[in-house]
Amino acid sequence: MITVFGSINMDLIATTERLPRPGETVAGRSFSTAAGGKGANQALAATRAGARVRMAGAVGADNFADDALALMTEAGTDLSFVRTASEPTGTAHILVGDDGENVIVVVPGANGAIGDGEARAAIGAMNRGDLLMLQLEVPASAVETALNAARAAGIISLLNTAPLTPEAAELSRLADIVVANEHEFERLSGHDVLSPDERRDAMARLSAETGQTLVITLGAEGVIAIRDGQFHEAMGLTITPVDTVGAGDTFCGYLAAGLEAGLDFDRALRRAAIAGSLACLAPGAQPAIPLAVEVDAAEAENS
Numbered sequence: 001m002i003t004v005f006g007s008i009n010m011d012l013i014a015t016t017e018r019l020p021r022p023g024e025t026v027a028g029r030s031f032s033t034a035a036g037g038k039g040a041n042q043a044l045a046a047t048r049a050g051a052r053v054r055m056a057g058a059v060g061a062d063n064f065a066d067d068a069l070a071l072m073t074e075a076g077t078d079l080s081f082v083r084t085a086s087e088p089t090g091t092a093h094i095l096v097g098d099d100g101e102n103v104i105v106v107v108p109g110a111n112g113a114i115g116d117g118e119a120r121a122a123i124g125a126m127n128r129g130d131l132l133m134l135q136l137e138v139p140a141s142a143v144e145t146a147l148n149a150a151r152a153a154g155i156i157s158l159l160n161t162a163p164l165t166p167e168a169a170e171l172s173r174l175a176d177i178v179v180a181n182e183h184e185f186e187r188l189s190g191h192d193v194l195s196p197d198e199r200r201d202a203m204a205r206l207s208a209e210t211g212q213t214l215v216i217t218l219g220a221e222g223v224i225a226i227r228d229g230q231f232h233e234a235m236g237l238t239i240t241p242v243d244t245v246g247a248g249d250t251f252c253g254y255l256a257a258g259l260e261a262g263l264d265f266d267r268a269l270r271r272a273a274i275a276g277s278l279a280c281l282a283p284g285a286q287p288a289i290p291l292a293v294e295v296d297a298a299e300a301e302n303s
């Protein structure tokens with residue numbers, strides 16, 4: 001079973017002709033809500049990929065909680081380690097202008113109340129050899145506790161270094177597998193802009209030093225990884241993206257599910273990259289996460 005330790009949010013999205021300036025009020029065009037949070041998105045992606053998944057996190061005792069959990073409930077994700085906190089359910093307040101520009105305020109709420117107790121409880125319920133997946137939308141101290149407890153218990157940890165936080169580089173050292181996008185990897189490696197050759201050198205150096213598996217997603221260019229000193233590359237699909245939101249979370253969920261199922265590393269990367277591409281073909285994060293049968297079909301068509 002995969003355990004995802006991380007954030008659960010409700011996204012509140014308003015579209016408007018143009019974004020307001022400070023102090024200004026503008027009329028909106030439309031409003032929608034969507035379940036989100038990187039933890040929840042990745043848990044749903046791994047569940048849709050066919051894995052047995054437990055989500056560990058927190059929501060508030062409010063009307064947003066059920067909606068934030070709805071798609072995971074429907075998919076069959078185990079929610080027994082989702083606690084109801086006294087803080088409100090985490091919310092992301094997203095304004096999108098007609099030019100595609102956006103401004104976002106994330107209020108962590110219950111996600112910010114996750115601490116060492118939740119981390120220890122989640123790891124305590126896992127078995128040696130299980131996979132733990134984390135991101136950086138819950139307090140860094142809880143992520144650190146979870147990663148250390150996982151290592152002590154022989155649990156394999158996969159950390160997605162999103163969103164990039166000041167503690168990201170330090171925390172990433174504690175994980176067995178690190179998944180970063182190219183911008184995050186530049187920050188982790190301490191270099192501003194990396195050419196493809198410089199990126200490979202930086203990956204080789206870092207993984208030789210730490211022994212970690214490093215996986216760097218490259219948007220339309222697919223993914224490059226290094227594991228046990230060997231480089232691996234995979235491409236997703238050639239597509240015209242509708243909305244790339246959630247591509248990275250879908251990638252992580254499918255990669256975790258592939259590794260947990262014992263797929264060979266190249267195939268797990270390829271399926272994750274294909275799933276990431278498919279997630280770009282529909283708007284929003286969670287609704288756009290493909291089912292395993294859709295990834296099977298795309299994989300067969302493009303083999």
Ligand SMILES: Nc1ncnc2c1ncn2[C@@H]1O[C@H](COP(=O)(O)OP(=O)(O)OP(=O)(O)O)[C@@H](O)[C@H]1O
Nearest residue numbers: 181217218219220222236244246247248273276277
């Ligand atoms: N434009 C695209 N065309 C094809 N596949 C894509 C595209 N964008 C993303 N993908 C697929 O999704 C995977 C993850 O995307 P990306 O590297 O953009 O991660 P990310 O920056 O974390 O994403 P996001 O923050 O948008 O969720 C890629 O490795 C690729 O397989």
